[in-house]
Each structure stands twice: as structure tokens, then as C-alpha cells.
Amino acid sequence: MTDCPQCGVALMGNSFFCDQCGTLDPHSTVSSPIECENHVGQPAVAVCSVCGKPVCGDCALSRDGKFYCDTTDHITIGNEWVSLHRCQSDFEADLYLANLRSAGIAARFFSPGSHISLAWSAFDSPVRIMVKRPDRDQARQVLIRLGLLDDDIPQTSS
Ligand SMILES: [Zn+2]
Ligand SMILES: [Zn+2]
Numbered sequence: 455m456t457d458c459p460q461c462g463v464a465l466m467g468n469s470f471f472c473d474q475c476g477t478l479d480p481h482s483t484v485s486s487p488i489e490c491e492n493h494v495g496q497p498a499v500a501v502c503s504v505c506g507k508p509v510c511g512d513c514a515l516s517r518d519g520k521f522y523c524d525t526t527d528h529i530t531i532g533n534e535w536v537s538l539h540r541c542q543s544d545f546e547a548d549l550y551l552a553n554l555r556s557a558g559i560a561a562r563f564f565s566p567g568s569h570i571s572l573a574w575s576a577f578d579s580p581v582r583i584m585v586k587r588p589d590r591d592q593a594r595q596v597l598i599r600l601g602l603l604d605d606d607i608p609q610t611s612s
């Protein structure tokens with residue numbers, strides 16, 4: 455296990471980017487270099503910490519030590535939304551969203567697989583469910599009550 459060169463967080467063994475800030479792991483075992491989604495042939499330096507889009511040095515936006523893509527509101531989402539849970543599939547994520555929304559909690563998910571599906575197949579929990587920061591505890595309670603979330607999973611990401 456190595457640490458992220460940007461923010462120092464321990465990188466998960468099967469991940470090729472830092473979950474906290476989006477920096478691509480220079481020691482990653484993903485064989486082919488990941489390209490910027492906007493510029494074919496340009497190597498990506500990071501993935502958007504909201505949506506997972508790979509971006510080169512020209513496209514990456516950095517705010518508070520995290521990387522974002524050039525999609526308009528992703529910096530805002532990165533500041534105001536927190537990731538609540540990870541799922542294996544969009545289908546599963548839809549179930550979580552439906553439950554949260556019926557409890558009156560705004561929720562959305564990002565499926566980075568739509569960006570770099572091949573490379574992401576090495577990553578085991580790609581779909582990220584996000585809620586607004588003030589709703590996080592309430593959202594966790596809703597999912598715990600429904601048995602969709604374990605009570606005491608360690609919260610590693612914020
Ligand atoms: Zn990092
Ligand atoms: Zn993005």
C-alpha cells in the first residue's frame with residue numbers, strides 16, 4: 455500500500471487514483487496510461503473527485519487540495535456534497551436514491567465507469583452515492599434503518 459503523493463491518504467490496493475483528492479497513483483498497476491477525456495493522447499494527471507472523469511494538467515481544476523473536472527458545478531458539488539456510500543452498480547445506487555428521496559433527502563450518484571470503463575473494472579466499488587453535507591447523518595440513519603448500511607462502517611472519506 456502506498457500513500458497519495460498529493461494529500462498523503464493511504465491508497466487502496468486495487469485503486470489507481472486517490473479517493474480523497476483524485477490524484478492518479480503514479481505506482482498504479484493499471485498498465486495503459488489514462489488519457490484526458492477532453493484531449494486524446496494527453497495523459498491524465500487526476501480524476502475528478504466528484505464524477506471520476508480523467509483530466510490532464512490543463513483541464514484539472516484544483517480546489518482545497520482536491521481535483522475536479524471542468525464540468526460546471528463539480529467544484530460546488532465537491533464542496534457541498536459528501537459521499538455517503540459506494541455501490542457496485544447503477545442499479546443498486548438507484549435503490550439507495552429512491553429510499554433517500556422518499557425520506558425527503560436529496561441524493562445523487564456518480565458512476566465513474568461511464569468515463570473509463572476498462573480501467574475502472576479494476577476498481578471494486580465504483581458508484582458513489584452523495585448527499586448534501588448537512589443531510590449526511592440523517593441519510594445514514596435512513597439507510598441503517600432499512601438495513602442498507604452497516605451501523606459501524608469506518609468513515610474514511612469525507
Ligand atoms: Zn490524495
Ligand atoms: Zn467531474
Ligand SMILES: [Zn+2]
Nearest residue numbers: 490493510513
Ligand atoms: Zn485535457
